[in-house]
Amino acid sequence: MINVGVLGATGAVGQRFVQLLAEHPWFNLTTLTASERSAGKLYRDVVKWRLDVPFPEQAGDIRVSPTGVSSLKDVDLVFSALPAEIAGGIETACAEAGLGVCSNASSHRMDPDVPLVVTELNPDHLGLIDVQRDRGRDGFIVTNPNCSTIVMTLALAPIRDFRFTDIRVATMQAVSGAGFEGVPAMGIFDNIVPYIGQEEEKMETETLKIMGTLDGSTVRPPSFRVSASCHRVPVLDGHTMAIWADIADPVDKVREAFLNYTPSVPALPTLPEKSVQFFSEPDRPQPRLDRMRGRGMTVSVGRLRKGIRFIAMGHNTIRGAAGASVLNAELISTKNYL
Amino acid sequence: MINVGVLGATGAVGQRFVQLLAEHPWFNLTTLTASERSAGKLYRDVVKWRLDVPFPEQAGDIRVSPTGVSSLKDVDLVFSALPAEIAGGIETACAEAGLGVCSNASSHRMDPDVPLVVTELNPDHLGLIDVQRDRGRDGFIVTNPNCSTIVMTLALAPIRDFRFTDIRVATMQAVSGAGFEGVPAMGIFDNIVPYIGQEEEKMETETLKIMGTLDGSTVRPPSFRVSASCHRVPVLDGHTMAIWADIADPVDKVREAFLNYTPSVPALPTLPEKSVQFFSEPDRPQPRLDRMRGRGMTVSVGRLRKGIRFIAMGHNTIRGAAGASVLNAELISTKNYL
């Protein structure tokens, strides 16, 4: 068992981390950090638990530490659910102090020597950890992409060998993506907000890093481009997206690729039976019905039409955030980085 | 004053027609038809009024007639809010009997000699009425497009002189588009349904007819293509759509075109002050805040980005259905067709 902690354990993504780690077979959750105000109190007394799954009572007994490297003496690996504004420095300090950091924050995603990893898609990018070590760092930072980028790239994984030069994606994103307090009801009830700050930029740049080729110490981007239009919709969980990939091959061949997809990763506790589930029904996937497939870790794909057009949907706070990070950590644990 | 009637006056679109015609300055609403079951009763006693504007009491006093040409002796012009399954034959019979028919049904939209008109966009297509007359028809049929097609084409009107070869559009469509009973709450609450029957086909074919060139007795389609992905979202009224138009010109020139747009149509009672309103705010248009601009007749456009990408939004049962039909009828009234 590897002792692990969560930085920023009381927020929306932090709670998901706690839920996924509370009974994890490989990881022993010992440390939870939050703001100074909460430090010293029991987790159960400071967290306002808002997931619709029962509160993990054993995590409730953990005494919360202040967010910082000095709170992490007993752990080997730490998950970061910190907001981007403060994540950068703290994560660097942790890595310098010898810790493995699996971060959901955007701060280090585009750093040249920080792997930006979707477990099924580019596990080899973990090789960048060696680059970090070569320049004297004891620990390391590994990041996972933005929630909508994860859903899209995983949906593209089965068809990445078809050549495409242009990806266009229109997202319909759930309110949980902005955190518990992020979207006021008055702003989104009976409404759509056709703007999410920095989201389009993240989809357009992160995708190229993830789907690039690790070449020595750098990632060479692929030759295609991504053009995103991102929209908030009145849905609680699950990001849905319409994707155009200009593949010349016939629809049948593309369908086959979706149906036959098996990622080249070892068995991992959080890896779902199917990373990508293909639907033949004309009206699927739907976020409310399909977001919990594979315990929230499966990306659902459907409505494949010539174009090539299709729909992808995945749970944004599980597969698109905490679950993606935990899956990366599991993969790292099978290698010799800790 | 021209005496007018509404075919199918009790449904969602029918009620919108009644609302728009009840106090119309040029049209005198005398006839409302519905199913046999309702015939003979007062409109107020058979309609289950579900608009959030007050019931037009004067229309309530009209005695409902059975749907058919024999009920329309006193009118010169009839609006059709009939479902496509029955609209075709009845509308033809009306036109043969000498009536002008302005139809929101899809039955005749793609008939070669039936104009498919968005008033601001292709008023000249009304010339096809002469083609109908040349083959011996006393009356005529004029149609308006599908609701999402209207919003998109009107949003494209200001920039149609830029050359584009490919239009891609991802829609987020309101539940009212399916009629009052069309979408069960259990199907769309906290959900998205990425499929609307025949909607993508309509957007892809109707757009080419509307934006085509009338050449003698036929409409020559433009050279661009349309690829649509249509989705139902939990919004009551207002279709929002993300549009990509592959225009090479810089964003500033395109913005200018949106800002300077004035359609070449005479002043008409239902014509809004602005047919297309351009927003500079980063998070607009939004359906709940903007759908009632221009009393529901304005299409709002915003988030113009390089690509060219932008957002369009319009009220689907007013601008996208009944209002579009009434506006067409007003234009027809200024010519010599009645």
Place this chain on the structure above:
Amino acid sequence: MINVGVLGATGAVGQRFVQLLAEHPWFNLTTLTASERSAGKLYRDVVKWRLDVPFPEQAGDIRVSPTGVSSLKDVDLVFSALPAEIAGGIETACAEAGLGVCSNASSHRMDPDVPLVVTELNPDHLGLIDVQRDRGRDGFIVTNPNCSTIVMTLALAPIRDFRFTDIRVATMQAVSGAGFEGVPAMGIFDNIVPYIGQEEEKMETETLKIMGTLDGSTVRPPSFRVSASCHRVPVLDGHTMAIWADIADPVDKVREAFLNYTPSVPALPTLPEKSVQFFSEPDRPQPRLDRMRGRGMTVSVGRLRKGIRFIAMGHNTIRGAAGASVLNAELISTKNYL
């Protein structure tokens, strides 16, 4: 293992029955009935599965039978999810043919010799089965109450020994209570409908039967009265209700009764750890957060204030329908009625 069937297996409640019975430790689900149109086909091919839990694949292999007693030769016990309009006759025929019938339909609920049972509350009412048998019936019918009645009466169970003369209840009921197609989105989005047909009457009469005293062959009603006001709200699952019970005792004593409640029933597979969960938090229970407690079988209670006023909430299609019926069947199985 007891062979069981479900009458009306494709609707909202029918699907819940199938979900709960597919892997039941005591019941072997062998028979599913539906309309003539579906008969002869595999369940997976006729059901439009709309629960947000995975489809039970083993049930999918069952070939659907037409709804009627002749389809039930191999079962000893049948669950009825039929609509009230047709349930009455079919259920009687089944009981006459020797089958045990556990029905969620309202048809026989108020029949004098049919037990109307909430397992934890009035298990002794099953004694009415003997009354049915005494008049020559081979099988029997046992019913569970209306969904909102179940939630309220179970919430009253811990405090039934306090004397109250008047119960007032205002419900806020989920749309799933009307079936998948029962409530159009246009009717309930951003809205409340302050009327549910026959719901108030059911709460007012069924409560008195359940909470009455079995006295020989009849149930003697209690002396209190119930006054209900029932309202549909835009919530998917979970009926919430504000209850006033005119108890003179202090709030502390009532709280204690809620906290100490343990029903007098044997351990049953579907019985939750807590039938009634009491919340001290000021803003609980909430349907989205609490409806799945006890796998949907726990009724949550909170906001206890002088008056005595409190809030009760329970999952309407699990605890309030299929789950209640299955729990009753489990209790019956522990006795000698099958």
Place this chain on the structure above:
Amino acid sequence: MINVGVLGATGAVGQRFVQLLAEHPWFNLTTLTASERSAGKLYRDVVKWRLDVPFPEQAGDIRVSPTGVSSLKDVDLVFSALPAEIAGGIETACAEAGLGVCSNASSHRMDPDVPLVVTELNPDHLGLIDVQRDRGRDGFIVTNPNCSTIVMTLALAPIRDFRFTDIRVATMQAVSGAGFEGVPAMGIFDNIVPYIGQEEEKMETETLKIMGTLDGSTVRPPSFRVSASCHRVPVLDGHTMAIWADIADPVDKVREAFLNYTPSVPALPTLPEKSVQFFSEPDRPQPRLDRMRGRGMTVSVGRLRKGIRFIAMGHNTIRGAAGASVLNAELISTKNYL
């Protein structure tokens, strides 16, 4: 024309005040105040307009002042949309400085010499202004009740002559009641929150003051009691409530009272044609369909049943806040207080 101002003009209630006053026939809106941060800028540049009615352009040209008595030199009457935390002192200072203050804040509502007025219900309570003046105050403070209290008391106005000893009310309150940012979407989507801080206390105490009798310089409360249970529901605007009033008279007599109600107030610009509208339809009133009756100033009542039970519904930010205050100010203007 009377020059008026609005304290706290950028918030939810402040925007409603601006909307109602921008084209008022008696009041000339000259002054808008907000926080220091906004002071000195044009209203159009600091307000994030979120109403679904067009922004009043003439108000947009007003230069915002800091909130305080020194900003109000040019006005005779000021409307307060301040939060309760800061309203108390500022309103007192304004009144001492000779201004008339019509406040929607709760700070002074229960002060013995401050009238708490629903225009149609207790206009005579304005007599308390004289009590304020007798103790040397140049100006005055008049308050309107909490939003849900206004809807309930106005619904009780037509039947106040029937004797009741107990009122029980269960509310289903819209999210706009908590301000634009008050309720996160994650907290209320597909959910009910059975708690609104201080709301029940306000309904229980304010009602007794409004419906009390002015006796010299004090208000004598009526003999009945109010017991409230308040709940937040996923509705944008419009508070709905189920009310029990223990009236012994038959339902028909009560219905007649509702139908015949005419308040004893002079014609005022904001007074709707019907202050209380009675519905005979079994499923009305409904917030989405009925909240804008009387331009948001009508309270709708229906589902009258023995008990006496009935449903009341009114627009919470118009009739329940800004509109109530403006109506009070209009009544005051017809008297000699300014």
